Structures are given as structure tokens and as C-alpha cells.
Amino acid sequence: MNSEKFPQIRAGGSLLLAWRIKNKNVLIVGGGNVACSRVIKALEADSSITLVCPEQGLKEELKYRIQQNQIRKWINREFEISDLDGMDMVLSAIDDPVRSREICQFCREKNIPVNVADVPPLCDFYFMAEHRDGPLQIAVSTNGKGPKLATIIRDHIQDNLPKRIGDSIEAVGLLRQKVREVDPDHASSEKRMNWMSKICEEWSLDELKMLNEKKIDELISHYKNNNVPKYSEIISSEGKKGYTGRIIIVGAGPGDPELLTIKATKALSSADLIVSDRLIPKAVFANVTCEIRLAPSKSGETKSEDAQDLLQNWCLEALNEGKTVIRLKIGDPFLFGRGGEEVAFFKERGWNVEVIPGISSGLSAPMAANVPVTYRGLSDQVLITTGQGTKGKLPNLPTYDIMRTTVVLMAVGKASELSKELLDKGYPPDLPTIFIENSNRPEERLIEATVSTLGEVVEKEHVVAPSTLVIGRTVNTLKNQELIC
Numbered sequence: 001m002n003s004e005k006f007p008q009i010r011a012g013g014s015l016l017l018a019w020r021i022k023n024k025n026v027l028i029v030g031g032g033n034v035a036c037s038r039v040i041k042a043l044e045a046d047s048s049i050t051l052v053c054p055e056q057g058l059k060e061e062l063k064y065r066i067q068q069n070q071i072r073k074w075i076n077r078e079f080e081i082s083d084l085d086g087m088d089m090v091l092s093a094i095d096d097p098v099r100s101r102e103i104c105q106f107c108r109e110k111n112i113p114v115n116v117a118d119v120p121p122l123c124d125f126y127f128m129a130e131h132r133d134g135p136l137q138i139a140v141s142t143n144g145k146g147p148k149l150a151t152i153i154r155d156h157i158q159d160n161l162p163k164r165i166g167d168s169i170e171a172v173g174l175l176r177q178k179v180r181e182v183d184p185d186h187a188s189s190e191k192r193m194n195w196m197s198k199i200c201e202e203w204s205l206d207e208l209k210m211l212n213e214k215k216i217d218e219l220i221s222h223y224k225n226n227n228v229p230k231y232s233e234i235i236s237s238e239g240k241k242g243y244t245g246r247i248i249i250v251g252a253g254p255g256d257p258e259l260l261t262i263k264a265t266k267a268l269s270s271a272d273l274i275v276s277d278r279l280i281p282k283a284v285f286a287n288v289t290c291e292i293r294l295a296p297s298k299s300g301e302t303k304s305e306d307a308q309d310l311l312q313n314w315c316l317e318a319l320n321e322g323k324t325v326i327r328l329k330i331g332d333p334f335l336f337g338r339g340g341e342e343v344a345f346f347k348e349r350g351w352n353v354e355v356i357p358g359i360s361s362g363l364s365a366p367m368a369a370n371v372p373v374t375y376r377g378l379s380d381q382v383l384i385t386t387g388q389g390t391k392g393k394l395p396n397l398p399t400y401d402i403m404r405t406t407v408v409l410m411a412v413g414k415a416s417e418l419s420k421e422l423l424d425k426g427y428p429p430d431l432p433t434i435f436i437e438n439s440n441r442p443e444e445r446l447i448e449a450t451v452s453t454l455g456e457v458v459e460k461e462h463v464v465a466p467s468t469l470v471i472g473r474t475v476n477t478l479k480n481q482e483l484i485c
């Protein structure tokens with residue numbers, strides 16, 4: 001026989017199983033940290049816990065769980081053999097290897113599976129480092145070689161998983177259940193399995209996450225003909241059935257509610273839900289009556305991708321409920337606002353997207369500081385760029401042109417680096433620059449510097465975001481002229 005035809009056996013492992021212990025009697029011996037962690041795992045598997053440990057050995061956490069009735073029965077003394085009566089599983093977590101060995105021996109005699117935390121060779125099974133997200137459980141075993149390493153590997157896996165994957169699994173669970181309901185026949189098993197497998201392969205996790213009862217019903221209607229539709233087909237047929245969801249990406253301007261366009265103001269008052277982040281000044285919502293949801297700002301409070309994911313999912317959920325959703329963005333959506341990417345995101349999911357422009361601080365902030373970005377004889381072009389280009393790097397700036405005004409958004413954290421880059425590109429060291437902090441808001445502040453002093457001025461004056469930086473000869477043109485912007 002050809003031995004390569006079949007999988008090779010790698011001996012020495014454990015059998016990894018998902019052990020169902022719902023309502024089973026689990027005895028936990030001990031009251032320290034290990035016992036605490038065993039109690040959590042046994043509770044999360046819906047088992048019924050008996051804890052045996054003298055009161056003086058109990059950690060606070062276990063006292064709390066006893067008081068909350070999470071532990072069915074607590075026996076306030078050391079372990080006795082009679083504690084094993086009626087037990088389906090025993091987890092011993094004591095600091096007495098001799099007693100542990102005895103407990104283990106008693107369990108063997110009674111055929112009860114046992115884990116003894118301090119004597120691994122006697123364990124019938126080991127615990128694993130686990131990641132949990134709803135119905136998803138991922139567990140790592142090193143077979144006793146490196147428990148701490150197991151946790152590090154688990155963390156690594158956890159950090160690399162798609163967000164809210166548990167929701168996708170819940171949705172698939174619902175879909176499987178419905179397929180069985182509409183076609184319960186045992187003879188259909190192969191058809192059901194093939195169809196489910198194809199849906200899982202062809203739909204992204206994000207798309208699966210968005211399955212609700214209505215979409216599942218629509219999807220099931222395709223099962224009958226063994227057809228695997230795309231997510232966008234389900235969405236568009238939902239629309240045909242009278243779903244009126246509408247998504248409008250609106251630029252909020254620089255922060256002064258009076259600088260919202262009339263179109264934006266009208267859209268805000270027609271919305272069912274406004275989705276934005278916490279950087280948006282509250283004044284913008286002065287006349288809004290509908291629900292407003294604000295995600296943590298993308299810088300600082302949470303990872304940028306997480307915030308973006310959350311915002312977009314809020315929008316999709318409301319769209320599927322037929323709501324008019326406004327994705328409100330500071331400034332102009334298409335100028336460093338990721339608006340373009342969001343249009344693509346919603347289009348891919350079958351939605352038509354409307355966009356309303358906003359006044360970008362790239363132009364309104366210089367004006368607030370009395371800086372004309374063009375001026376005959378001084379500047380005949382404007383470059384609007386960012387301090388945070390691809391992967392947070394500075395963009396590749398062109399060499400100095402005496403007739404150009406340069407406006408840099410998101411430059412505060414990059415002032416020193418930017419100063420060097422500008423000098424390298426031939427910008428004169430004493431060329432005037434100005435930071436407009438919180439432009440068009442009551443707390444607006446103007447901070448002047450030159451190309452060579454950008455870094456030190458930001459530090460000395462504690463310049464904060466959001467700030468717009470303007471560089472060029474026109475910075476000083478109207479300096480002593482009173483103007484109200």
C-alpha cells in the first residue's frame with residue numbers, strides 16, 4: 001500500500017475536543033487563583049459547580065461568586081472523598097501535591113475525569129489558553145511544555161482576528177438552523193452542507209455579520225434552487241421590497257455651525273440617524289433632533305480601524321432598517337476624510353451613496369487667520385497636503401516655489417520632521433508660517449513660526465490638534481489689517 005496516500009500520524013499530542021458540560025456536576029477543590037480561573041471556565045460552559053475549600057483559603061473573587069449564587073454549593077472545609085459522589089468532573093487546584101495525587105487516585109477509582117493543577121502527569125486533560133468571542137472559542141495547547149507561551153500565542157492569534165467575528169458565526173448559526181427548518185430531510189444533508197459551505201466561502205465575514213432575519217429569509221429562497229447569491233443581490237432585492245435606506249456622506253465644515261452648507265443643514269434635519277466621531281463640535285448638532293451616534297475619535301481613544309469598522313457597521317445596520325443615515329465628517333469628506341473609501345464601502349454593499357461637500361479647513365483656516373492663500377504677485381498656487389500621509393509618513397513634498405502657498409493639515413505631531421523636510425526641499429528658514437488651532441471655533445488660536453522654528457514653537461506653545469499649518473509669503477500679507485472672517 002502507498003503510505004503517502006494517507007495522513008501521517010504525529011504521536012504525543014492530546015485529543016482536542018469541545019467538551020459539553022452544561023448542567024454537569026463539576027467539583028473544584030481549592031480557593032486560590034487557579035481555582036478562580038477554573039470557576040470562570042466551568043461557569044462559561046454552563047456547568048453546576050461545587051467548591052470545596054476552607055473559608056480562610058478563599059480568594060475574594062470566589063467569595064463574591066458564592067454570594068452571587070454562581071457556585072451551586074460551597075463546602076467550607078478541606079476535601080473529603082465523599083465530595084466525589086455524583087461528580088462528572090473534578091478540577092483540583094490546591095498547593096499540596098501529595099493530597100493532589102490522592103484526589104487523583106480516588107477519581108480514577110470512580111471513573112471521574114480529573115485535572116490536578118500541580119501534578120500535570122496525572123491529569124486526564126489539560127486546560128488551554130483561550131480566546132472567546134460569542135460562540136467562537138480558540139484554544140492553544142503546548143501540552144504542558146509552556147503554559148505562559150500558550151497565552152502569548154493566544155494573544156497573537158487574538159490580535160490578528162477580524163473584528164466581531166463572533167457576530168458572523170451567530171449569523172451563520174441562524175442561517176443553518178433555518179435551512180434545516182425548510183429542508184429537514186435526512187436525504188438533503190449533502191445539499192444543505194454544500195450550500196452552507198459555499199455561502200461561507202463566498203461571503204466575507206463582514207457580509208455574514210450583516211445577516212438578519214429578513215436577509216436570511218431572502219437567502220433561503222435561493223437555497224431551494226441551490227443558488228448561492230452575492231450579498232449585494234440580497235441587499236438590492238431587499239430594496240425592491242420597499243426598503244428605503246439612504247446614506248448621505250456630509251461634510252460638516254470646520255466646526256462653526258454657520259459654516260455648514262444649506263444642503264448639509266437640510267440633510268441633517270431629514271435624517272433618522274447621524275453617525276460621526278467625537279471630534280465633531282457639539283454646536284454642529286444644535287438643531288438636530290434625531291439619534292446621534294459618536295464613535296471614539298480615531299486618534300488616541302481607539303485603534304483607527306476599529307473606529308472605522310464601528311462607524312460603518314452602525315450605518316449598515318440602520319440602512320438595513322430602512323433609515324436615512326448621515327455619515328457626518330468634519331471638513332470636506334473627500335479631502336483627507338476617507339470619504340472616497342466610504343463611498344466604495346457602501347457601493348460594494350449595494351447602496352447608492354449621496355455626498356454633500358463641506359468647507360475644508362484647508363481653505364477656511366487660512367482665511368480665519370487673515371491669510372489669503374493666493375495673492376497677485378505673491379502666490380499663484382496652493383498645495384494642500386497632510387502631515388500624516390501613507391502609513392503615517394510625511395508625503396513627498398515638491399521643492400520650494402516662491403509663488404506657492406503650502407497648507408498642511410494634521411501637522412502638529414510632525415512639526416520637527418516637517419521643518420527638516422521643508423528645509424531639504426529648499427524652503428527658506430525664515431519663511432513665515434502660522435498654525436491655526438481649532439479654526440472657526442470659539443477656542444481658535446493663532447501661533448506664528450518660521451520654517452526653521454516649527455518644531456520648537458509647537459512644543460513651546462503646546463499647539464494641539466486640530467490645527468492647520470500655512471506656509472508661505474502670504475502669511476504676513478494682511479498682518480496688520482483688521483478683518484473679520
Ligand SMILES: C[C@@]1(CC(=O)O)c2cc3[nH]c(cc4nc(cc5[nH]c(cc(n2)[C@H]1CCC(=O)O)[C@@](C)(CC(=O)O)[C@@H]5CCC(=O)O)C(CC(=O)O)=C4CCC(=O)O)c(CCC(=O)O)c3CC(=O)O
Nearest residue numbers: 120126127128129130141142143144145146147148150151
Ligand atoms: C499542564 C497544565 C495543567 C493544567 O493546568 O491544566 C499546566 C500546568 C502548570 N502551569 C504552571 C504555571 C503557569 N500556568 C500559567 C497559565 C496557564 N496554565 C494553563 C494550562 C496549564 N498549566 C496546562 C498546560 C497547558 C499548555 O501547556 O498549553 C493555561 C494555559 C490554561 C488554564 O489554566 O486555564 C493558563 C493560561 C490561561 C490564560 O491566560 O488564558 C502561567 C502563566 C500565568 O499564570 O500568567 C504559569 C507560570 C508561567 C509558566 O510556567 O509558563 C505550573 C507551575 C509550574 C511551576 O511551579 O514551575 C504548572 C504545573 C507544572 O507544570 O508542573
Ligand SMILES: NC(=O)C1=CN([C@@H]2O[C@H](COP(=O)(O)OP(=O)(O)OC[C@H]3O[C@@H](n4cnc5c(N)ncnc54)[C@H](O)[C@@H]3O)[C@@H](O)[C@H]2O)C=CC1
Nearest residue numbers: 030031032033034035052053057078079093094095117118
Ligand atoms: N495549572 C496552572 O495553570 C497553574 C498551576 N499552578 C499550580 O496549582 C497550584 C494551585 O495554585 P494557586 O491557586 O495559585 O494556589 P494557592 O496556594 O493560592 O491556593 C491553594 C488553595 O488550595 C486550598 N487548599 C489546600 N489544600 C486543600 C484541600 N485539601 N482541600 C481544599 N482546599 C485546599 C488552599 O486553601 C488555597 O485556597 C499551585 O500549587 C501550583 O503548583 C500554579 C499556577 C498555574
